[in-house]
Each structure stands twice: as structure tokens, then as C-alpha cells.
Amino acid sequence: MRPFVYEQPTEISTAAAMASRFTRRDDQPTRANAQFIAGGTNLADYMKLGVAQPDRLLDLNRLADPGLRQIRVTDDGIRFGALVRMGEAADHPDVKRRYPVIADSLKLAASGQIRNMASLAGNILQRTRCEYFRETSWACNKRVPGSGCAAMEGFNRQHAVLGASDACIATYHGDFAQALMALDAIVHAEGARGARNIPFAKLHRQPGDTPHIETDLAADEIITAIEVPAIPWARRSLYLKIRDRESYAFALASAAVALDLDGDGVREARIALGGLATVPWRAGKAEEVLQGKPLDEHSATIAADAAFADAVPRQHNAFKTELGKRTLVRALLETRDMKV
Template sequence: MRPFGFERPETLERAAGIVAAREDRAAPPPLSSAQFIAGGTNMADYMKLGVMRPNLLVDIGRLADPGLRRIAASPDGIRLGALVRMSEAEENADIRIGYPVIAESLQQAASQQIRNMASLGGNILQRTRCEYFRDISWACNKRDPGSGCAAMDGFNRQHAVLGVSDRCIATYHGDFAQALIALDASVETQSPRGGRTMAFSELHRLPGETPHVETQLMADELITLIDIPAKPWARRSHYLKIRDRQSYAFAVASVAVVLDLEDGAVRDVRIALGGLATVPWRAQEAEDELKGGPLDERTAGRAAEAAFAGAMPREHNAFKISLGRQALVRALLETRDMRV
């Protein structure tokens, strides 16, 4: 690991200001020489591996702003501070009752120890777990732009089938993000240029030609809040995660569903897929297929077909298309059958 300087500012403004003062402030955040660190579960791991090589760490774990650590439920929805720990959010009664998909996605995301450390803001921004990205001896466009992609023709069982480009097929491995997509959440950010709000579904960028540019954020921009609008029907929401083992593993496929049922018919539905795509993935085609009709195994199957119409498999991950479809069917049926 490279040597690094360490700053622990007390205010958000100061934290962002430190990074803004750097010469490379315009670099895409993952390549910036200054990095924010909160829980550290992703950053420390990637620094040890040499994937992240900042020479300055800005520890935001103790920023004084209480809003960053608050979970605020109101009739308008629920607002989660970016420094709320994953385990705190999943145990919150408002979330468990009103937004089960959040609690379920967080609970299955990692071990309790990691969930006790990791912040929600950091969790959203976690970088891929692609084996070829994690080991710096392989070529990787996401880690080292222009170096190539060893995964493309390598062992790519865990790689994405949706949202891929010819530069990158790395999967987005988070879980919480799918819940946020399905709930139509937005995020608020802060930088020296002020605050802004964006739809969560706009936050992540497809790899395209620049897989190292992962989000819309700037290097000196911090997520401060996650805003989830009120949706009474979010009580009927569910996160299904299919893994190679029962726990403490990344999704081979996962599905977040928020379902509005009326007399057995789908009034509205939002679906997001994980473990299958390069970014948190909204399955809008599947939603459209279901809206207005009954929800049964047959209609769910049609929606699942639609969701994967554009899937692009590689040598070892073609099964993810059929698994993804089946997972979507299962998640829809399980959500339908929830007692709310």
C-alpha cells in the first residue's frame, strides 16, 4: 500500500473543501488522489489490494452534522443520512414495516460485522467485486483505463449480462441499491459548488467507453442523504437474493420488487435487478408488461422474458439469464403472497 496522508475534518464543508483543493479534483472519483473514507469496508480492502491508491484519505466518519446519522420518517417518506450504518437502518422499525425491501436488502448484503461498520453512502458507492478488477495483475479498464478487460474472455461466471459494454462486464454487487431503485429514491449531495439532488436511478453510469467513471458524482462531492418518497404500497416490497451459499456471499442474481396490487391486479410495480447488471438495474420492460394485468406465474414469466430481452451473455454466465428470469418470477410471486 502506498503511504497516505490522513485528515479528519469536522464539517462537511471542510471535507469537500480538502478534496476540492487538490490538483486532480476533476479526475473521475475512483482515480482521484484524495478519497473519502467512512466505514472503510470497501476502501481499506481496495487499498490493500492496490486497486485504490489515494495519497490522502479524508475520514468523514466523525463529521459533526447530525443529519448524516439520522433516520427520519415522516408522512412524506423516509430520509436516511449517508453515515447511517447499514445495521442501524435494517433494524429501524419504520423501515422494517414500511419498506421491507430495504431491510431485507441490507440484512443480506454482508456479515453483521461489516454492516456494523459500513455507511449507507459508502455502500451505494461500493466498487465491483470482479476478480479481474480486484487483482491488479490483470488487465482491467475499470481500474486502469485503457488496459483492456481480462474478464471478457476469462472466467466470467459472476459477470453481468445486462448493461455491459465491450470495455467492461463487471457486475455491480451491491444489494441496497436495488431497493432504492425500486422505491424511486433520490440522493442529495454536497460539494463546494453547493448541494444537488438526483434520482437514485441516475446516480450510476453504464460502463460504456469509460467504465472507470462509475457515477455522476465529482471527486469532491459527497452523498449526504438518501430520500425515499412515501409509498403506502411499499409495505408490499421484497428483496430476493440468490447466492451460491446461504449467507455471506454476493448475489448470483437478486430482485427487488415493490408491488401495488388491487383486487389481484397489478396497479403499479417497480422492479430492480442485482448481480446481473453492471449498475443497479431497473427492469422497466418487465414493469410495463405487468401493469394493469393479473399477477400469476404465467404473467410473471412474460415479464421475466421482457426483462432479459437485451441480455448479452459471455462464455460462463449465460445461465444468469435463465436464473434471472426465474428469480424475477419467484420474487414477484413471493411479493404478491406477502401479508401486509
Template sequence: MRPISYSRATDAATAVAAVSSDPTSEFLAGGTTEIDLLRQNVLHPRRLVDINRLPLTDIGTTRDGGLRIGALARMSEVAASPLVRERFPMIRQALELGASAQLRHMASMGGNLLQRVRCPYYRDAQSSCNKRDPGTGCPALEGFSRGHAVLGVSDHCIATHPSDVAVALAALDARVHTLGPHGERTHAFDDFFLLPGDSPHREHPLEHGELITAIEVPATPVARHSLYLKVRDRASYEFALASVAAALSVVDGTVADLRVALGGVATKPWRARRIEDFLIGAPANRDTFAQAARGELADARPTLMNAFKVELARRTVVRALETLVGDTGRSPA
């Protein structure tokens, strides 16, 4: 047994001060990932600061008509919001496909963004892992890697980012607001998730004790016509093998506006800018969709076990875009 002290914060400044002043402290929100990792002896905090009573649960509009989500809003609350369902259906779908109802009622939006990878080597305290213990190696490179990443990988880590809703937020140019020991900061969503490079243990640009306070999504008219398509081994609350968050506007058979991000195949929520750049102004048909998807996956670095993900991701992109165009008539769920 390892003793862990526990305290409850009543305001954000107090919570930040408590954690930032003690390198062995961590925030505790929904706990749906953190408690598991404590039990598995992967995380070793000596103090948990409970932030569930902080007033960070609002879901509302911004001045420009965008969306602002408090970091402690529960996944189920956000998915049920009429504002989200009407203006950002891809967010709603990603949340509902991301976890069971029980987990969605507990898990916070901020915690979802910070959830740790599902790599079995990371979660086995007896295995070496550069993400958990820098410099010890990455067994997945030569070992079991079926669920691992093919984009954004390095020679030090190929773990896949696990969040579904983060993929939708990446497609929508979300921003992450934080409060830390040096005040408030705003992080562009793509900058909030770091590629592993030679320091895979550093996943975010956050200081110790820096707290997510809100997630902001700018007004994005094209998002009203969007979806989140998730391909997995089973239909019931499994992590993605490949997923696509896409929003599409077509005018006279030509792609007028497009947002695309990939999940399940990369070390971070992967904004598919090559697809966007290629397709905007191009005919909205299967051939151009397939060509764009091939270009996005051109730099993939698969292992022998996960090479199937390259073709799976390509096909998932095409299916998602065809669904939005209306050619297939199939449900994205």
C-alpha cells in the same frame, strides 16, 4: 510501503474542501471496501479524509412521509429502524442479506452505494482492467466471467454492480443528495449509476470531492408489501448471482401497482421498467410474470460462463412476484 496522510473532518464543508482541493485525496467512511483496495494496491490515494464524525447519521421521515437516511448511517442502524421495517421491508431485507453483522455495523449507507466492483480482474493490480486503468482491456470478456453482468454491459466492461440495498433503492425511485465544491445537488437514483459504455472507469456523475450527504426515498405506499429475494452460491453473505427487489399491489387479481429492480445481473442497479410496464393492469399470475421477465431479459448479452444468469434472473423474478401474491407460501429469505 506507500505513505498516506490522514486527517479528520468536523463538518461537511471542510471535508469537501479538503478532498476537492487535492486530486490524490479520498473520503474515508466505514472503510469496509476502501481499506481492502488500498492493501491490494488497487487504490492509491496519498491522503484520506475521515468523515465519520460528520453529523450525517439521522434516519427519519420527510415532509411527504418518505424516508431520509443520512449518508453515514450504518447499514445495521437502518435495517433496525422501525420506520424502515414497517414501510420499506425490501430495504431492511436487502441490508440484512448484504453483509455479515460485523460489516453492517461498520459500513455506511453512502459508502455502500459507492463500493467498487468485485470483479477479480479489477481487484488484481497485476491484471489489465478498463475500470481501473482505462484503455488496458477487459480480460473478463474472454476469461472468467461467471459472476459478471448480462445487462447494461459494453465491449469495455461487464463487471456487476455489487450492492444489494442499491437494488431496493432503485426500485423505490430514491434520490441521492450531495455536497460538492460547487454546492448541493440532488441526483435521481437511476442517473447516479452510469453504464460502462466506453468509459467504465466513470461510475457516477460525481465531481472529485463531492460528498454524499443523504439518501431520500419518496413516500411509496406499495413498498409496505415488498421483498428482496437474493439467489447466491451459498446462504451466508455471498454476492448475488441474481436478486430482485419487488413491491406489488394486486386488486381483484390484477396488478395495480408494481416496482421491480434487479441485482447481480447488471452493471448498475437495474430498474426493470419493462416488467412494470407489461404487468400493471395484467393478471397477477405465473404466466404473465414469466412473460414479463422474458421481455426484461430479452437484451441480455451473456458470456459462455454466465449464460445461466439469464434464466436464473427470469425465475427469480417469477418467484419474487409469486411470493408477494401469496401463491407459493415460500419465504423470500
């Protein structure tokens, strides 16, 4: 691992100013000299592998603002402080009752130890586990812009079928992000130039020609909170995750679903897909298909077909299109049948 200087800022503004001072304005957060660390479960791993090479680590765990560590439930919804740990949010009674899709997505992610360490903000910013990204001897446009993509013709069984480009097919592996995507969450961020709110759907960037640009954040911006609006019918929601093994594995396919039902008819459907795309993936076409229709296996299948109409399979991941469709159909029907 490359040597680094360790700092413990106690104010958000100080942390942002430090980051701003040690990075260039156009540095990507993932390639900046100064980088933030919270739980460290992703960054420490990638520093050991040489994938991340910050020479200054700004530890956010000493930030004084108590709101960073709180889950606040109000009439407007629920506000997660950025430093709340995954395990705390998964076990929170109001989260479990009001937004089962959030609690499920967190509970089914990682392991008990990692959920105790990883912050919510760090979790949504986690980087891909593409094998060719992880191992620095391979060509990877995300790690070294312009170097090529070894996954295209390589072992790409776990790679994305949605949102990929000629430059990158790396999967976004997070689970929590799919729930936030489906529920139209807002991310609060604060940087050296001020604070702003980012709709969750705008936080992650599809790879296109610039897969090394992963999010909308600047290198000095710190996520301070994640806000989920009040959606009374989100009690009817769930996260279904399909994996190679029963627990502690990334999704091959997953679906976050929330349904507003009138009998069996769909007033509104919210659908996000995980393990299948390069970024957290809202399946808007599938939602449109279902709106105003009775939800049964037939309509769910039509919605799933719509969700994967633009899927581009590669040599080893072609199975994911069918697996993704079946995952979505099952998630829709299970959500319909929930007792709320």
C-alpha cells in the same frame, strides 16, 4: 499499501473544500488523490490490494452534522443520513414495516460485522468485486483505462449479462441499491460548488467506453443523505437474493420488487435486479408488461422474459439469464402473496 495523509474534517464544507484542493477538477472520485472514507470496508480492502491509491484520506466520521447519523421518518417518506450504518437501517422498525425491501436488502448483504461498519452512502458507492479488477496484474479498463478487459475471455461466471459493453462486464454487487432503484430514491450530495439532488437512477453510470467513470459524482462531492419517497403500498415489497451459499455471498441473481395491487391485478409494479447487471438495474419493460394485468405465473414469466430480452451472456455466465428470470418470477409471486 501506498502511504497516505490522514485528515479528520468536522464540517461537510471543509471536507469538500479539502477534496477540491487536492484533486483536479476532472479527477474521478475513485482515482482522485484525496478520497473520502466512512466505514472503509471496501476502500481499505482496495487500498491493501493496490486497486485504490489515494494519498490523502478524508475521514467523514468526525463530521458534526447530526443529520448524517439519523434516520428520519416523515409524511414525505424516509431520510437516511449518509453515515447511518447498514445494520442500524436494517433493524429500524419503521424501515422494516414500511419498506421491507430495504430492510431485506440490507440484512441479506455482507456480514454482521461489515453491516456495523459500512455506511449507507459507502454501500451504494461500493465498487465491483470482479476478480480482474481486484487483482492488479490483470488488464482492466475500469482500473486502468484502455488496458483491456481480462474478464471477456476469462472466468466470467459472476459477470453481468445486462448493461455490459465491449470495454467492461463487471457486475455491480450491491443489494441496497436495488431497493433504492425500485423505490425511486433521491441522493443528496454536497460539494465545493454547492449541494444538489440526484435521482438514484442517475447516480451510477453504465460502463460504455468509459468504465472507469462509475458514478455521476465529482471527486469533491459527499453524499449527505438518501431520501426514499412515501409509498404506502411499498409495505408489499421484498428482496429475493440467490447466492452460491446461503449467507455472506454476493448475489448471482436478485430482485427487488414492490407491488401496488388491486385484488390480483397490478396497479403498479416496481422491479430492480441485482447481481446481473453492471449498475443497479431497473427492469422498466417488465414493469410495463405487468401494469393493469392480473399477476400470476404466466404474466410474471412474460415480464421476466421482457426483463432479459437484451441480455448478453458470455462463456460462463449464460446460466444467469435463466436464473435471473426465475428469480424475478419467484420474487413477483412471493410479493403478491405477502400478508400486509
